[in-house]
Amino acid sequence: MKLPQLPVRFPERLQPRFQPFARSLVMVRSWPVVIDLGLAACLLAAFFALVHTGHYVFGTPVPVVPISHSLSALPLYSFYSVIRIGIAYLLSLAFAISYGYTAAYNPRVEAWMVATLDILQSIPVLSFLPPVVLAMVALVPGHQLGIELGVVLLIFTGQVWNLAFSFYSSLKSIPKEMLEASRIYRYSAWQRFWQLEMPYAAIGLVWNSIVSVAGGWFALIACEMFTMGDRNFQLPGLGSYLRTASDSGDVTALIAGITTVILIVVATDQLIWRPLIAWSDKFKFEQVESADRVTSPILELIQRSHLLSTLPSRLWSGIEEPIYRRLSRSRDCRVVQPIDEDAARKKASPVFWLISALILAVILWGASKAVVLLSQLTGSQIVTLLEGAIASFLRVNVSLIISALWTIPVGVAIGFNPKLARIIQPVAQIFASVPATAFFPVLLLGLVKIGGGLGIGSIALMLLGTQWYILFNVIAGAMSIPSDLREAASLYKFTRYQRWTTLILPGIFPYLITGMVTASGGAWNASVFAEYFKIGNQTLQTLGLGQQIDIATDAGQFPILLAATILISLMVVSMNRLVWRRLYRLAETKYKLLA
């Protein structure tokens, strides 16, 4: 799933250095083409492996749990969904940290790992839903657990990449003298992790977690219940509750469900994210104390309670003291380790090459199988796919343009009014976290009533999901325009046109681009979900790649599924490379406000 790096651009000094296009960090002198082809082969192979495992599933029955849409079921269902998100998030956090760590400290695999990050975070994860779930069901046959695992795995893959990239780029930007200090004072890897690397990466991780979890909700609501042919895969949860409610036209249940989703999102924001943001303030790598900081009543409450504020540190030191004592006898803590050593020391061992060759062989075999799968496509199917691609492409970009058109003037107006901005910005941030997929059934019911089609419906869903990112980035951008520039503009009596072209648009440009990149990823993801929808016994659909994916899922046609996924990935990746990355570079050079 394309997930954004940071939900909002912060004033430069608050922001851990960050670049949405990972590859430019390492791709300077390596072989981009080789890496791209290699990655494509890996993905094809992975897809084949999934499908191959999935084929076993057709022999084994999976019990179908009936989903209720009575209000009394709601608390339990919410609980299930929250647990799923929680598990997936914790898994992704752990994985992201180890991934980032490995990439940052192993030059030999670094280029590969970062390129993988770059591609995987642009692929709309929802298109992988059927094969992943099928594979998991095959691994745990005859049990609900298989679907459970499949869904969690899917949310996990949606959440993990931006976290991993955030951690990786934080590690890469630790100032050299800090690293040297940790070496000369002979820190163990453990101490370095807790006293240098984790604190340095904390702020980036917190902000990316917010985005990740929002993306997780979006995907969870969409995939707790789906059909494949005549087989139903469903899990008790908020997503399936909403779906069942809309199928049976139970408006009360729908409203109750949506309210619950919003409540959960707001509660997460207030009880978890805001305290975390306020707390992570102490990890800001800056020399002077800044005036504006996020406050959180919850955090203050915790800090005021004597027990709560001292207990964790006491427990923690109980754990870490023995570790430090043990580690102090290790080589790391007795001899100063040269800092330029790591790269040079490890000469490739034959074992490394053997393993690489083996992996390569397996990947090539899998990839060739997947290519065979692709060759089963007929000419007319390919034509339909291409038409779908064009339609989806247009829809995504129309929704982006519409969002930009209304959010730029509104966002700038709000941003120039600090009082208003302080109120509206956090609200927009919460809106962005509410999964648009939850509103979709209501939206469609309305559309069906007034006789609109899914063509409009899917654009509406994309708007619902993505415009907030642009809005609060534009607000942040407008706020960041220094007031002396604005005063200069009014002093020299700029015309309205001049004000916009020489002051406002260039001023918000970097923020606007960040918002658009984020929104475009979200819109692609939404397109998979929004172009084909079964409501009650009606099927609504409109031409598009997402529709192709969903039809193929229903009919179990893996070649089409694979081809459509490849097309989407290709479009997203090439848009990123050809358009967004260039604009971003422009934002970083020409339109960067000097500190």
Added chain:
Amino acid sequence: MPEATVTSTTSNENVTPDSAPIIRAERIEKYYAQPSQNRIQVISPTDLSIIPGEILALLGPSGSGKSTMLRMLSGLSRPSAGQVFWHEKPIGDAEINVSIVFQSFALFPWLTVLENVEAPLKARGVDPETRRERSLNMLTTVGLEGFQAAYPKELSGGMRQRVGFARALVVEPEVLFMDEPFSALDVLTAENLRSELLELWSNKTMPTRAVFIVTHNIEEAVLLADRIIVLGRNPGHIRTDFKVQLQHPRDRKSEPFTNLVDYIYKVLTRPEIAAAAPDQTTGKPVRDQRQMHYQMLPHARPGGVAGLLELLIDKGGRDDIYRLADDLAFEIDDLLPIVDAAQILGFLKIEEGDASITPKGSDFGNSEILRQKEIFREAALENVLLLRQIRRAIETKSDNTVPEEFFLDMLDEQFSAEESQRQVETAVNWGRYAELFDFDAARRRFTLPEAEQEEAEAADAEDAE
């Protein structure tokens, strides 16, 4: 290099047991391998010892590899060739006990003052009570009692460096390394900290047996050090190594003090006498930066060059560089690049630490801005290979633009990637001033200056007709 005030101390023969070196470097050098067979020599083979009981200052202009030398001696960086010994054991296997005080302090902003000081003790497995006690004692020693619960960002620069000192001293290092410890501080704070450091050292309040300080501030070196090593650059090498026999406390205004400072200025600005012998030991060809194709552009601005020349004209066309620096309140790292630039452009000559202006230089200094640009342009095209190449490349190409990458690739053969980037930046600076070319930062391409661009377009249009 025989000099009146200098006694050579580099030889390790006849050393008494108690002055046996703590750290001894044997022909250490640093180079970076390039993709091609060339390599960039940063520091040529060097012998150096750190002897107990002395403060050793390493002095040199930027680019002389002072910091690299410090890192090799402290075990942070491995020499490309040669060996560093800690009490005669290879440093990679020895349990060495050193600390570094960093220019940027390198404190952990998320740890309190006390936690920062405790951290190295934690790494050594000292138990919590002892850790706390030793850290608090050390904070008292450096004058920070009462500040243990503060975070570094709440402190002033001077206070932060005190925390840096406390953290360095709490592990009772045998050698205390300092990497330009006072250069991020204002003059008064730096002066204050320097004298406190000397006090700690002479009262033996700190258990340290030797101090190694890297600096580009000549007066600081003369004020603190018992021995001074001056490095030359391209590649880094020892130019002189002498003992300072002035009594503490040293008076900046005293005659011997200013003589010594003047002498160091002379060494720093005098053209090299003997070139280091090329390395014969390894098979790969070593490219000595002095025989290179591109001269290394000093990172000075044309405006700075003009300012310096005007000042010199005011002083009658000739002055002592030391006095110039003093008048301007410049440190050598600020002044030398400007002097170098003026020298490369043929505006200035250096003899025996004196700078004298050339006819072309005085013409430049006396002209108004447009004429200045013209003179600068001629001088740059004549003397600076990189500028000449860029200009020629732009003229040759039909679209009159050349990517930055093209020149970076050529520069990379001779400089590190970072230095290549800086070379290009300086070239852009000079080229823009001289209106030789312009640079499009968004596309990373060199282009014709706007005026000429329009001419070229007009010419194209005529051709079309």
